[in-house]
Amino acid sequence: MAKTVTFKDDSTGKTFKYPVLSGTTGPDVVDIRKFYAETDMFTYDPGYTSTGSCESKITYIDGDKGVLLHRGYPIEDLAENCNFAEVQYLLLNGELPNAKEKVKFERDITLHTMLHEQFHNFYSGFRRDAHPMAIMCGVVGALSAFYHDSLDITNPEHRRISSYRLIAKMPTIAAWAYKYSLGQPFIYPRNDLGYAENFLYTMFATPCEDYEVNPILAKAMDRILILHADHEQNASTSTVRLAGSSGANPFACIAAGIASLWGPAHGGANEAVLNMLREIGDVKRIPEFVKRAKSKDDSFRLMGFGHRVYKNYDPRARIMARTCSEVLKELKIKNSPLLDIAMELERIALEDEYFIEKKLYPNVDFYSGIIFEAMGIPASMFTALFALARTTGWIAQWREMIEDPQQKIGRPRQLYTGKTKRKFVPLKSRK
Numbered sequence: 230m231a232k233t234v235t236f237k238d239d240s241t242g243k244t245f246k247y248p249v250l251s252g253t254t255g256p257d258v259v260d261i262r263k264f265y266a267e268t269d270m271f272t273y274d275p276g277y278t279s280t281g282s283c284e285s286k287i288t289y290i291d292g293d294k295g296v297l298l299h300r301g302y303p304i305e306d307l308a309e310n311c312n313f314a315e316v317q318y319l320l321l322n323g324e325l326p327n328a329k330e331k332v333k334f335e336r337d338i339t340l341h342t343m344l345h346e347q348f349h350n351f352y353s354g355f356r357r358d359a360h361p362m363a364i365m366c367g368v369v370g371a372l373s374a375f376y377h378d379s380l381d382i383t384n385p386e387h388r389r390i391s392s393y394r395l396i397a398k399m400p401t402i403a404a405w406a407y408k409y410s411l412g413q414p415f416i417y418p419r420n421d422l423g424y425a426e427n428f429l430y431t432m433f434a435t436p437c438e439d440y441e442v443n444p445i446l447a448k449a450m451d452r453i454l455i456l457h458a459d460h461e462q463n464a465s466t467s468t469v470r471l472a473g474s475s476g477a478n479p480f481a482c483i484a485a486g487i488a489s490l491w492g493p494a495h496g497g498a499n500e501a502v503l504n505m506l507r508e509i510g511d512v513k514r515i516p517e518f519v520k521r522a523k524s525k526d527d528s529f530r531l532m533g534f535g536h537r538v539y540k541n542y543d544p545r546a547r548i549m550a551r552t553c554s555e556v557l558k559e560l561k562i563k564n565s566p567l568l569d570i571a572m573e574l575e576r577i578a579l580e581d582e583y584f585i586e587k588k589l590y591p592n593v594d595f596y597s598g599i600i601f602e603a604m605g606i607p608a609s610m611f612t613a614l615f616a617l618a619r620t621t622g623w624i625a626q627w628r629e630m631i632e633d634p635q636q637k638i639g640r641p642r643q644l645y646t647g648k649t650k651r652k653f654v655p656l657k658s659r660k
Contacts, residue, residue, distance in 0.1 A: 234259050238268065254289060271642040283470065284633065287320060287625050288461045295541035299459060300324070308548045313424050313454045314338070317396060320459055320625040335423070341397035342418040342427060344405070345375050352409050361406035361613040362491045368402050369395070370484035380478045382631055391479045392624045399620045400424065403613045404431035410609070425451040428617065433605070445559040446604055449552050453600065456545040456593060457615055459622025461538075465489040465496070469623045470630050471639040479627060486623045487616045496612040496619075502533035503598035503608055506567045515573055523583055533595030534578055535588065545593040550575075553596040556603050567599055 232249040245267055248260045258281045265271055274280045289298040297304040300319050307316050311325070314335045318326040326334055351371060355364055372394065373380060379391040405415050408431075416434045418427045426442045429450060434440035460466070468489035472482040490496035509518050521529040536543055557565060575591050578584040601611055630636050 232257070236268070252284075255291065265642075271644070273644050277467075282462055282467060282639075283630065284635070285462070285626070285629060286323070287629060288459045288622070290461050290538050292536070292538040292540050295539055295544050297460075297544050304456065304544055305548065308452050308455045308545075311455065313451045313458070316455050316458050317621045320621050321392065321628070337393055338397045338424065339418075339420050339427075341394050342401055342420075344398055344401050347375075348405075349415065352405060352415075355409065357410060357412065359406075359410070361403065361410065361610055362487065362616070364406040364409065365402055365613055365616060366484050366487050366491075368406075369399075369487060370481055372398070373478045373480040376480070382473075382476065382478065388479070388628055388631065392628065395479065395483055395624055396621055399617045400428035401431055403610070403617045404428060406613060407432055407607075407610055423447070423451070425454060443559065445555065449556050449600065450604075452548065452552050453597060453614070454618040456548060457618035459619070459625065463495070464492070465619065466623060466626050469627050473627045473630055474636060474639040476638075479624065482627055483620060483623055486619070490616050490619065491612060496615040498532065498592075498594040499598040499601070499615070500608045500611045502594050503567070503602060503611075505532040506570050506599075509570050511566070512569050512573050515570065515577070519574075519577060519581070531574065531578075531589070533592055534574075534584070534590065536590075536592045539590070539592065540588045542590040543592040546591045546595060549593050549596040549600070550591075553600050553603075556600050560603055562603055565599070565603070567602070571595065571599060 232251075233246045234249055236245045236247065237243070238245070245264075247264065249257050250260050251257050261272060272280070287300065289301075290296065299307060299316065300323055302319070302325070307319075311319075315325055315331060317338075318330065318334050348368065348371075351368060352364065355367070376391065376394060379387045379394065381387040401418055408415050414436055416431045416436075418431055422430055422442065426447045429442050429447060430440060462470075465486040469482045469486040472485040473479070477485075493501060509515060518529065518531070521527040522531045553568070557563075557568060562568075575595070578589060578591060584590075598608070598611060601614065602608070606614065
């Protein structure tokens with residue numbers, strides 16, 4: 230017998246039944262698609278914290294247990310055993326590639342990494358001190374003006390080509406935003422380098438001398454990209470889906486996702502962690518700031534602790550912590566005041582009853598800012614790197630939405646609390 234939920238309207242005495250749908254794992258959902266038609270009421274859920282907006286087969290999160298799965302594979306296994314290309318293929322196609330498929334996919338992406346030469350002029354239209362995310366929003370949106378041959382979202386081949394172009398060009402777009410801020414020449418990607426290697430190369434190489442990408446740092450960057458590749462229906466992913474539900478082209482949808490990610494409550498969190506560590510300044514001052522964080526009367530917050538979804542240790546944070554140690558060791562950074570503060574804060578969070586009770590565990594943003602700074606990546610680029618990593622997830626979610634026969638244009642409703650209908654007053658009669 231199918232499971233249902235019964236709703237009773239006390240004002241009328243009427244009862245309504247709604248089917249309960251079950252996924253392969255995770256909480257059941259109540260199907261309320263006919264709720265308004267049958268009850269003449271809307272549901273009210275600010276932030277959509279109790280609302281399932283779509284059906285998806287891509288990413289599953291169990292926040293209470295600290296579980297993150299991509300297409301069924303634990304993030305720990307993917308980060309340990311795969312490169313980013315394999316995870317990209319998995320998100321897009323549902324299965325990990327075999328050796329032949331991996332080689333072809335990496336080659337297909339590599340052949341799309343260059344930007345049209347006219348983008349030189351496009352970049353020069355920005356102020357030199359423009360934020361990289363502002364540049365990325367503009368440049369990614371402008372791609373639709375250059376690639377008219379892949380804008381038909383009803384055509385599977387167009388969707389594939391536009392997906393590959395976005396994935397391939399995003400590292401170049403991000404790196405060029407950085408180069409533009411420095412006034413340095415743009416560096417073109419190389420076909421003999423992998424995805425993470427190419428990003429580091431286009432970021433840090435100059436025409437003046439040979440530049441060799443450090444393999445340890447490239448591996449670390451590759452792992453960071455894996456850890457940020459997708460995270461279910463977060464704010465930016467939901468933005469991409471909502472924009473895409475109108476039939477907008479994929480370049481516009483991803484530009485919308487970048488804009489959403491730019492917010493400090495979303496993609497800017499790792500930069501906020503670094504700013505917090507600098508504000509603390511010394512391990513000796515940690516008790517002072519922990520006390521402030523516990524006070525209800527103090528607005529200070531410890532950044533990088535807790536998560537909207539995870540009520541356990543963020544599974545990505547453990548991997549990021551190990552990656553942080555590897556990077557610092559490779560760069561021979563033995564004395565890092567910021568890392569010392571971070572490690573002590575982590576110890577306190579895992580032992581202090583206040584943090585344990587409130588389940589404020591270190592999240593993935595806690596360590597990523599330290600890694601980026603150690604690698605010479607400025608704070609202004611932190612969110613741009615997040616966008617670079619998340620592009621594949623956005624595209625996978627966008628493609629899934631386009632191919633879903635039940636998908637409709639997004640149209641949230643509201644609880645209106647403004648003025649009711651009133652009589653218009655001519656200008657001369659207004660007081």
